[in-house]
Amino acid sequence: MNPYDDLPEKAFWKTAVSTKNPFDIHQLWRPKFKIRPKHNVVTFGSCFAQHIGKALKQRGYTWLMTEKAPKNLASKELYNYDVFSCRTGNIYTTSLLRQWVDWALGASSPPSEHWSKGDRIYDPFRPRIEPDGFATIDTMMASRDVTLRALKESITTTDVFVFTLGLTESWSNSEGGYEYPLCPGTIGGIFDKDIHTFNNQNYNFIKKELLTAIRSMRAINPKLKFILTVSPVPLTATKSGEHVLVATTLSKSVLRAVAGELSSNFRYIDYFPSYEIINSAPFKGMFFETNLRSVNHRGVEFVMDSFFQCQSEVFGSPKNQRPRNAKRGESSDVICEEELLEAFSK
């Protein structure tokens, strides 16, 4: 008699993984809280988070959108509508999340910095939010104000906040004390080595920033629940000095550890293992495109199928749940500023 005798099948590699067809690997997640179509769910984070919102909507769940496109605009995604719950653009790090939350809730104000390219103005914190930038600094700031109000509305009115952690490597303005989603000079702005600083964030920092953001949000929405995921998408580039494969593993490991600890320690924070599904050896990399970086639609579907299946296994299926209504093979371009760094690869 030993503590392993009574463990379920899923606790053993042989029964849960190595003897199974990869697509039969299940019970990967035991959700802490029930998500139903009536619940408002917002999604933010790195590129992979874009898939989650769309999948929710396709299944008839309420993907809360607090910043909506003009009615009848067909090219919504070109203007970054319907990508996240509002137009923050990608939020790659927990410190960027904390920064956005601080701005939205009034704890601090965004800086006045802007980037120029020709006669167009770009938002350093949302460099690709408009395909050709803004006409003036004022319109750029006004647009960001709209987004900040929408972010506040997201925080105050949602039931579940899904955040996908993406990166540990970050660039900041040391004079202003704020962080950029991308290094200045890559797709906008001018790099200044005297004020633009690189930081490969460590475990404690990432955890602190994420907890600060979460506590700020729960201060105004005490019932807010969080689902954390880690983006399975590898780094496009690393400034760490390490091989990008090694740097990727470090980043994802640290992010996974933070997400795991917070999920273990807080009843209102859960972790969904999309990272494991895409990246684990049993799945043999089948969910990556040929660039071994972008997640293909089969991977997205499998991840989201797992999400809803695990919800159903624990809480039962919701009444009148719609089957997924996207056409198989339908794909949409994931908007990822980080991918543009590939243009700098030699």
Next chain:
Amino acid sequence: MNSICILGNSHVAGIYKAMHQSAITNIDVYAGRGKLLNDVTQDKQSLIFKNPKFEFHSNYNNNRLRLTQYEHIVIYGCQVISRGLGTDWLINYYDSISGRYSDSCIQALFLESLSTSLAVKLIKLIQSSGYTGKITVLPSPLPNENHDKVIQAAHQETPDVLRKVCELYKLTLQDINVEFRALPEALLANNSFSTCEKYQNGRSDLVHLNIDGCTIVLNDILDELL
């Protein structure tokens, strides 16, 4: 044989009536309900209208409109700027002045509206026939100032949205060798984004011009195009 024709949806019917009132006969007019105009194809330098209920004026045989007989084709209405009850125009107008969206985004919205309009569909068919004459597009009349959604507007300002849209459409259509011509400003209400009540075609019709309004449009066509 007339060298100019005006082709379009129900708004052209009003031009037809104005022509009759003014005894003008030097323009050919082809007017059909919008949904019927959707059902048109092109073959051997003619437009072919599938639905026999298409109302016509002249030179329309066996559902074929022979394009080569005209030096100038004017497409009037056909979902340019305002379509249906004008609700989309009003929503786009409000979106444009709300500040929620960038100029670039609103511009994209208006361009999408133009590209999906019946007018552009007709232009493509006409040009694919090899037609080498002139094509001019006149937009639909704006919804009447008595339209509920217009009345809801409480704007003190009269932003220049209409002028910007007209300029945008002029440049866009110019790229495909089509002239865009805005409707006369005399038709506009003081708010600059709807049609003046006195040109409304009856109290319950918030979309079409009455005979006086149509006469203004017709005279504009005659002054500029003949």
